[in-house]
Amino acid sequence: MKKVGLYIKKDRKAAESADALESWLHRRKVTVVRRESLPPGRRFENHDLPVAPGDLDCIFVLGGDGTFLSAARWVGNQPIPLLGVKFGEVGFLAETAEENLIPAAEKVLSGDFNIHPRMRLEIEIQRDTAESVHETVLNDLVINKGALARLASIETHINGHYLTTFRADGLIVATPTGSTAYSLAAGGPVVHPTVKGIILTPICPFTLTNRPLIVPDAAEIHIRLSEKSSNIMLTFDGQVGLPIDETDTLIIRKGPHPVQMITMPGRHYFDVLKAKLRWSGGRV
Secondary structure: OOEEEEEEOOOHHHHHHHHHHHHHHHHOOOEEEEEEOOOOOEEOOOOOOOOOOOOOOEEEEEEOHHHHHHHHHHHOOOOOOEEEEEOOOOOOOOOEEHHHHHHHHHHHHHOOOEEEEEOOEEEEEEOOOOOOEEEEEOOEEEEEEOOOOOOEEEEEEEOOEEEEEEEEOEEEEEOOHHHHOHHHHOOOOOOOOOOOEEEEEEEOOOOOOOOOEEEEOOOOEEEEEOOOOOOEEEEEOOOEEEEEOOOOEEEEEEOOOOEEEEEOOOOOHHHHHHHHOOHHHOOO
16 A cells, blocks of 8 residues: 545544544555545536546545545546545444544555445436436435425336336435435335345335335436426435436436445444344444
8 A cells, every 4th residue: 555545524533533544654654645525415516526546545434424425426437445434423334433443544554355346326317408417326316305395206217118107205216335325214125235236215105005126237227207396306325416307317327337345354244234223232
């Protein structure tokens, strides 16, 4: 390891830990590129954002899941491995906790770690009045109505075949990684990250038989609002939002560039899952 990135939550405690880690890395002759995370809830802009330097050997992400998702956007399509360090509340994407930061960094510098790819979704929004919008997500894409809007009518096709029109408060299209995020809160299934599928979870559907559905990761999903509508928002990984209407067509497919996640030896997905969800007395 010659050059690493630090991607840090805007938080005093995370910044202090980053200072300590940066000093520790400098003593080992490692160059550090440091960046503070962008706040979520920003309006989407269809232009190139600053991306991480391509010569980084890895990136330490100090924060919660939101910070990790923001770091994945900073990496873009580059195969730079990410290590999540928990400073948030839940931390499904974190591989270690703040108190174990230096021991984890020692393992990373010595090469004692594994890398597991996590699928991303690629989204294209075809607009009648402007050029197409392109974005990728690690967790999910969410179509959601505003507080005073009527139920959304979300016409959905899979591989060119009509599936259904969801009449609901919204629709979540998630990766297996995102199955433990908003999709889970909306009643969707927990899906292991290595399962090759895409999850469709309606939010408060008007028809109770509209249940969550898992389709193959090779599927291409086309979505369009079937009625004239307003106050409908599209959000990418809960980070940025974009208003949409019935003139927009969403095309969703598996992205070609997965996120490379660093995992520590001896840490198992199901142990993390039952601890975070408090199964069988597990602790966060």
